[in-house]
Amino acid sequence: MRRPRPRLFVALDAGSVSGGAGAGSGAGFRLVSHARVPLGAGALAPSPFAPNVVRPGEVAEALRELAQRLDVGPAPACLLIPDGIARLALLDVPADVTAHQYARFRIVPGLPYPPEEAVIDVLPLGPGRAVVAAVRRSVIEGYEAVAAQAGIGQDRLDLTPLAALSGLLREPGDGGGLTVDVILGDAAFCLAAHQDGVLRVLRNRRRDPGPDEPRRLAEEVQRTSVLAGDGAGPHVRVVGAGAAELLASWRAAGGTAEPGWRSEGAGAGVEASELAWLGGATA
Amino acid sequence: MSAERDFSTRPRRRAARPFDLALLAAGAAALLLSAHATANAWNARQRARARLEETRRETLAAQSRVRELEARRDPAQAIAYQALLTTEAPPPRVLANLVALMPGDVRLDSVSLSYGEPLGLRVDVVARNASSYDLFLDRLQRSPLFADVLPGEENRDGELRTSIQMTYRAP
Numbered sequence: 001m002r003r004p005r006p007r008l009f010v011a012l013d014a015g016s017v018s019g020g021a022g023a024g025s026g027a028g029f030r031l032v033s034h035a036r037v038p039l040g041a042g043a044l045a046p047s048p049f050a051p052n053v054v055r056p057g058e059v060a061e062a063l064r065e066l067a068q069r070l071d072v073g074p075a076p077a078c079l080l081i082p083d084g085i086a087r088l089a090l091l092d093v094p095a096d097v098t099a100h101q102y103a104r105f106r107i108v109p110g111l112p113y114p115p116e117e118a119v120i121d122v123l124p125l126g127p128g129r130a131v132v133a134a135v136r137r138s139v140i141e142g143y144e145a146v147a148a149q150a151g152i153g154q155d156r157l158d159l160t161p162l163a164a165l166s167g168l169l170r171e172p173g174d175g176g177g178l179t180v181d182v183i184l185g186d187a188a189f190c191l192a193a194h195q196d197g198v199l200r201v202l203r204n205r206r207r208d209p210g211p212d213e214p215r216r217l218a219e220e221v222q223r224t225s226v227l228a229g230d231g232a233g234p235h236v237r238v239v240g241a242g243a244a245e246l247l248a249s250w251r252a253a254g255g256t257a258e259p260g261w262r263s264e265g266a267g268a269g270v271e272a273s274e275l276a277w278l279g280g281a282t283a
Numbered sequence: 284m285s286a287e288r289d290f291s292t293r294p295r296r297r298a299a300r301p302f303d304l305a306l307l308a309a310g311a312a313a314l315l316l317s318a319h320a321t322a323n324a325w326n327a328r329q330r331a332r333a334r335l336e337e338t339r340r341e342t343l344a345a346q347s348r349v350r351e352l353e354a355r356r357d358p359a360q361a362i363a364y365q366a367l368l369t370t371e372a373p374p375p376r377v378l379a380n381l382v383a384l385m386p387g388d389v390r391l392d393s394v395s396l397s398y399g400e401p402l403g404l405r406v407d408v409v410a411r412n413a414s415s416y417d418l419f420l421d422r423l424q425r426s427p428l429f430a431d432v433l434p435g436e437e438n439r440d441g442e443l444r445t446s447i448q449m450t451y452r453a454p
Contacts (some may be wrong), residue, residue, distance in 0.1 A: 080288070088381040092387060097411070105411050105442065106390065121288040133290075140292050 010063070010152060010158055011080035011277040013020035013241065014044055014186035015144050017062045018275065019070055019077065024130040031278070034270050035069035037062040046084035046187040049113060053142040055150065063150035070262075073179040076153035080277040081143050083185030084203070087111060090202040093128050103132035111136075120130060122163050125169070125199055133159055160277050161190045161204070164239050166229035167279020168260050173237070178230040180221050181260060183276050184240030191220055193228035200228040237273065247273075314431040327413070371453040372402055380451075381406070381429075384422040388415035392444075401450040404429075428452055 009017035022036035039062055043055040053059050056204030062228075080126070093102045098121040108115045113136050123131040147154055164183045172194060173179050183190040193201040201224055208216070225234045229260065238247055239260035250257050272278055299307075336411070349359040374396055381394070387412040397403035410416035416437075423432045428451060 001428040079292060094388060094411075102411075105388075109392070109409070110391065115426075119290050119292065121290050123288065135290055137292055140290055144292060156287060156294070160290050221332065283318065 006076040007280075008070070008075055008155075009060075009180050009280060010066065010147070012044060012059070012063075012076040012084075013082040013147075013160070014046055014119035015039060015241065016186075017059070017065055017066050018277075020275075021070070023236055028234050031270065031272060031275075033070055034275070035066050035169045036270075037069070038227055047070075047183070048085050048087065048139070049163045050160060051142050052081075052085060052089070052139055053146045056142075056146050059146045060149040063147060063152055067150065067152055069157075072152065072282075074153060076155035078280060078282065079143060079147055079152075079157045080156050080163055081135075081140065081162045082159065083159070083190060084188030084206060085139055085185065085278075086135045086159050086161075086204075087205045088131060088133050088190070088202060090125075090131050090159070090199060091129070093130055095128065099124065099132055103134065107132060107134050121162075123166055129199070131162065131165065131199070131202060133162060134160070158280055160185060163278075163280030164276035165190065165192055165279065166238065168192065168239065169194065169197070169199065173235060173259070178225060178228055178234040180224050180234045180241075181234050182217065182221060182236065182238045182246075182257075183260075184238065184246065185232075186241050186274065188239070189217070191224040193224045193230075193234065194232070197226070203227075204237070214253070214274075217246065218250060218253075218255060239273050243273045243276065244271055334379055369398055372451055377402070377404070377451050380426075384419065384429075386415045386418050389419045401430075401452070403448065403450055405446060405448050407446045409442070410445075413439070413443055414447070415443060416443050421450060422449070428454060 008021050010017065011203050013201050016038045018036040021032040029067045040058055043058045043062075044052055045054050046052055069093070081264050088106060089103075089107050091099065091102060091106060093099045097105075100120055103120050103122065104115075104118075108118050108120070111134060112244070113117055117139055118134040119137050120132060125131065129255070131228070142159065144154060159181050159196070168181045168183075170281070178193055178195045178200075181190075181192045183192070188204060188260075189207075191201070191203040203220070203224055205220065207213070219235055221234070225232075225271055228234075236250075236255075236257035237260040238257055243259060244275060247259065259271070261272050261278065298379045319421070372419045377396060378394060382391070385391070390409050392407040392409055394407075398403075406420070408416070410419065418431065420434060423429050430452055431448070431450045433448040438444040
């Protein structure tokens with residue numbers, strides 16, 4: 001069987017820029033290449049309102065270094081912008097309207113910026129249901145500008161949490177009980193509870209890193225599970241920045257959780273579950 | 284909708300097809316028609332504005348009269364009653380009871396609570412279509428928690444926008 005073509009991804013977050021080429025492969029992800037370049041503290045600050053790229057020169061330099069390491073060439077990349085900048089909502093969409101139109105009615109009036117500044121796209125979840133996301137246009141333009149400054153061609157632009165969620169929902173795990181997926185970004189995280197392929201709850205929170213964070217995240221998982229109508233020990237999966245550390249911490253405390261996805265083979269020297277954007281590789 | 288999400292501010296473009304050009308022509312024709320309709324609507328709007336101004340003056344006079352009457356009530360009694368109502372019907376509970384009656388196609392733009400005798404509510408609502416609004420009104424009128432439901436004038440310019448006044452009866 002022909003293997004899916006690897007696609008190039010460049011992800012930006014508060015702590016680093018990372019990227020690579022990846023493709024879905026059986027039960028895991030085949031990472032063809034991967035690189036990560038750390039950013040200085042405060043160079044990029046994910047926010048829904050304010051300009052995110054605080055020190056454009058520094059971020060552009062990190063992107064140039066990333067492109068060199070990945071040997072990107074002229075191929076356009078899918079830019080992935082971080083969690084913590086979008087208003088996300090799980091909506092039941094009426095039959096006579098598109099998810100985009102319904103999001104304009106339901107979500108946009110509550111945004112703390114003018115409606116015409118909202119860029120909206122959706123993750124369809126089947127008939128009548130969708131995750132919608134609204135991002136401020138000026139925030140996106142900051143990311144596009146810094147990528148252009150670094151000489152990276154833009155194929156399309158997606159949100160890392162939505163890319164991750166779409167990948168996780170394509171592999172919902174063993175049937176039966178409730179699954180809660182934790183998608184970690186540097187500045188924010190998402191919790192998605194689903195059962196039998198149906199997304200029941202989606203929550204989005206800012207991160208508050210510290211020694212106590214694993215316990216608080218475990219409590220958030222429990223709350224999400226209760227909100228989804230099942231407080232009795234859901235199946236928990238984790239992807240994103242710090243996934244391995246969080247999983248180790250939970251296991252040490254007697255909890256059970258597993259990576260949302262694993263690398264196939266050597267995985268280009270990185271654990272796939274640390275890369276939330278890999279969820280977009282099988283789209 | 285594209286198969287893949289794209290939040291780009293300048294999404295990738297594709298070449299125009301004959302169908303697109305036909306749509307463009309139809310759009311231009313619609314624009315001319317709408318310009319004509321706009322001119323007619325403008326004249327109607329001027330007339331409506333004059334009527335609105337007259338109504339506004341009458342409303343202000345009525346509000347002034349109401350304030351005058353309220354001021355005659357014993358202030359201590361009013362405060363005691365307000366405290367009692369706030370305990371029996373705290374704003375989150377009133378709001379939760381109201382939201383529970385709302386169809387998904389209706390959203391609240393603003394809510395004003397007037398703690399008095401009785402507890403008055405004025406809500407500005409936006410409905411995506413008239414049938415959802417009618418359903419909301421019907422639920423309000425059938426609810427034992429809300430009474431004296433008085434819908435305001437409706438603006439059906441795109442979405443349906445209106446305000447509703449009612450009173451709340453604590454369970």
